[in-house]
Amino acid sequence: MQFDTKIALVIRSDLEGWQKLNVSAFLASGVAAAFPVSIGEPYQDGSGTPYLSLIGQPILIYGGDGPQLSRALDRALTRDVVPAIYTEDMFKTTHDGANREAVRAVARADLNLVGLGFRAERKIVDKILDGLKFHA
Numbered sequence: 001m002q003f004d005t006k007i008a009l010v011i012r013s014d015l016e017g018w019q020k021l022n023v024s025a026f027l028a029s030g031v032a033a034a035f036p037v038s039i040g041e042p043y044q045d046g047s048g049t050p051y052l053s054l055i056g057q058p059i060l061i062y063g064g065d066g067p068q069l070s071r072a073l074d075r076a077l078t079r080d081v082v083p084a085i086y087t088e089d090m091f092k093t094t095h096d097g098a099n100r101e102a103v104r105a106v107a108r109a110d111l112n113l114v115g116l117g118f119r120a121e122r123k124i125v126d127k128i129l130d131g132l133k134f135h136a
Contacts, residue, residue, distance in 0.1 A: 003057045006125040007031055007038065010072055011135055012114040013063040019114070020135075023086045027117030028059060030084025035119050063135035069113040075128040076118060084117035 009027045011020050032039055032055055040056030064072070076083045089102040089112065103111070118125055 004121065005038075005057070005119055006060065006122045007055065007057060007119045008060045008062060008117070008125050008129055010062045010064050010069055010116045010129065010132060012069060013065060013135065015114055019091065023115035024061065026086055027084045027115050028055065031055070031059075031117045031119045034082070034084070038119060061135045062129055062132040064132050066113060068132060069116055070111075072116055072128055072132065073108075073111075073113060075130075076116070076120075079120070079124050079128065081118055081120045081124060081128065084115075085111070085113060086115035088112040088114050090114075 007028075009024055011023055015023065038055050038057065039053050042053045043051035045051070073083060073085070085103065087103055087106070089106070090099045091114075093099050093102055106112075118128060120128075
C-alpha cells in the first residue's frame with residue numbers, strides 16, 4: 001500500500017544499541033502524539049484478547065552522523081515540518097520535564113542531536129532525508 005505521507009526516524013549511527021532503541025521509541029511516540037490520524041485501530045487476537053493500537057503505516061529508520069542530523073533538522077524546518085527530536089543531553093535526565101529543560105538550555109545550532117522523527121508528505125520527507133541511508 002502506498003501512503004500519501006511518510007514517517008521516518010533518523011538515528012545517530014554511533015549510539016549504543018539500547019540508546020538507538022530508546023531514541024526510536026521516544027521519537028515514534030512524538031510522531032504518534034502529533035498525528036493521531038496515523039494511529040490504526042486496536043488489535044484483537046482470535047481469542048478476543050484486546051491489544052493497543054499501533055501506528056498504521058511503516059516507519060522508515062535511517063542512520064547518520066551528527067552533521068547529517070543537523071542538516072536534516074534544518075531541511076525540515078525550512079519546509080515547515082516540525083520534527084520530534086532527541087538530544088544526547090536527554091540520556092542524562094530522568095523524566096519528561098527534565099528532557100524539555102535539557103533541550104531548552106541549548107540553542108538550536110548547538111543541539112547535540114541523536115535522533116529526529118518526521119511525518120510529512122512523501123516527497124517532502126524524501127527531500128529532508130536526501131543522501132541518508134537506511135540504518136544498518
